[in-house]
Amino acid sequence: AKSYEHILTSSPAPGVGLVTLNRPKALNALCSPLILELNDALLAFDADPDIRAIVLTGSDRAFAAGADIKEMKDKTYVDAYKNRFIENWGVLASLRKPIIAAVSGYALGGGCEIALSTDIILASPTAKFGQPEIAIGTIPGGGGSQRLLKTIGKSRTMELVLTGRQFSAHEAERWGIVSKVVREGDGEVVREAIEMAGVIASKSQLAVQAAKEAVNAALDQSLSEGLKTERRLFYGTFATSDQKEGMGAFAEKRQPNFTHS
Numbered sequence: 137a138k139s140y141e142h143i144l145t146s147s148p149a150p151g152v153g154l155v156t157l158n159r160p161k162a163l164n165a166l167c168s169p170l171i172l173e174l175n176d177a178l179l180a181f182d183a184d185p186d187i188r189a190i191v192l193t194g195s196d197r198a199f200a201a202g203a204d205i206k207e208m209k210d211k212t213y214v215d216a217y218k219n220r221f222i223e224n225w226g227v228l229a230s231l232r233k234p235i236i237a238a239v240s241g242y243a244l245g246g247g248c249e250i251a252l253s254t255d256i257i258l259a260s261p262t263a264k265f266g267q268p269e270i271a272i273g274t275i276p277g278g279g280g281s282q283r284l285l286k287t288i289g290k291s292r293t294m295e296l297v298l299t300g301r302q303f304s305a306h307e308a309e310r311w312g313i314v315s316k317v318v319r320e321g322d323g324e325v326v327r328e329a330i331e332m333a334g335v336i337a338s339k340s341q342l343a344v345q346a347a348k349e350a351v352n353a354a355l356d357q358s359l360s361e362g363l364k365t366e367r368r369l370f371y372g373t374f375a376t377s378d379q380k381e382g383m384g385a386f387a388e389k390r391q392p393n394f395t396h397s
C-alpha cells in the first residue's frame with residue numbers, strides 16, 4: 137500500500153478497502169494535508185477493480201474531532217472564498233463504490249460531516265457525535281446542517297446546530313443516522329464494518345453501484361424523478377452478465393459467481 141503521513145490504507149478482506157485516519161496527536165483533526173491524502177486514497181480505491189466496498193475509520197478514541205481549528209483560526213474570508221476552502225471535502229460523497237463509516241469516539245464538526253457523507257454509519261457505544269461549530273463562532277460547512285435535516289428533521293437539527301451539544305451513538309441510532317450500534321470493545325466497530333463491506337463486496341459490483349445511485353436519487357430528486365431514475369437503473373441491470381448469472385443461479389439452486397461485468 138502507498139505510504140501516507142496522516143492516514144493508513146489496506147485491504148483487510150477480499151474486495152474491501154480500508155482507510156484509517158491516523159493523526160492521533162490531534163484526535164484526527166482534519167487538516168488540509170490529511171484531506172488531500174484521504175481524497176487520494178478514496179479515489180484510488182474507487183478506481184481499483186479489486187475493491188468493491190470501502191470502510192473509513194479512525195481510532196478507538198476519535199473518528200475525527202473536526203476540521204483543524206488551529207489551521208483555520210486566522211483564515212480570511214477572501215482566502216476561503218478564492219481558494220474554495222473545504223470544497224474538496226466533497227470527493228467522499230462523489231464515490232461510486234459504497235463506503236461505510238466505522239465510528240468510535242469523537243465525530244465532531246467536520247468529523248461528523250464526513251461520517252454523514254458516507255453511505256452507512258456503524259457506531260461503537262463510545263461514539264460521540266456533534267456539530268459544535270457554534271461554540272467557536274462559526275457554523276457547519278461540510279454539509280452538517282443539510283444532511284442532518286434530511287435524516288432527523290428540522291427541530292432536532294436546529295437544536296444540535298444551535299446548541300452544539302454532543303449526541304450519543306444510541307441517539308444517532310434512534311434517529312436513523314447510525315444503522316447499528318455494535319458491541320462494546322476496542323476495534324469492534326471496524327471489525328463489523330469490514331464484515332459488512334465483505335458482504336457487499338460479494339455481490340455484483342454493477343448492481344451495488346446502481347443500487348447506491350438509486351438510493352441517493354431519493355435525496356436529490358422529486359419522488360417522480362427518483363422513481364424514474366430507479367426504474368432506468370433497474371432496466372440497466374438486465375444488460376449485465378451478473379443479472380443473468382444471479383437469476384440463473386437462483387433457478388439452478390446454486391450460488392452465483394459474479395464477474396462484475
Ligand code: CO8
Nearest residue numbers: 162163165201202203204205206222225245246268277278
Ligand atoms: N483542531 C485542531 N486540533 C484539535 C482539534 C481540532 N478540531 N480537536 C482536538 N485537537 C487537538 C487538541 O488541540 C490537543 O492538541 P494539543 O495536545 O497539542 O493541545 C489534542 O488534539 C487533544 O485534544 P484535547 O486535549 O482537547 O482532548 P480532550 O480529550 O480534552 O477533548 C475534544 C477532546 C472534546 C474532542 C476537544 O479536543 C474538542 O473540543 N475539540 C474540538 C472539537 C470541535 O470544535 N470540532 C469542530 C471544529 S470546526 C469544524 O469542524 C468546521 C467544519 C467545517 C468544514 C467541514 C468540511 C467537511
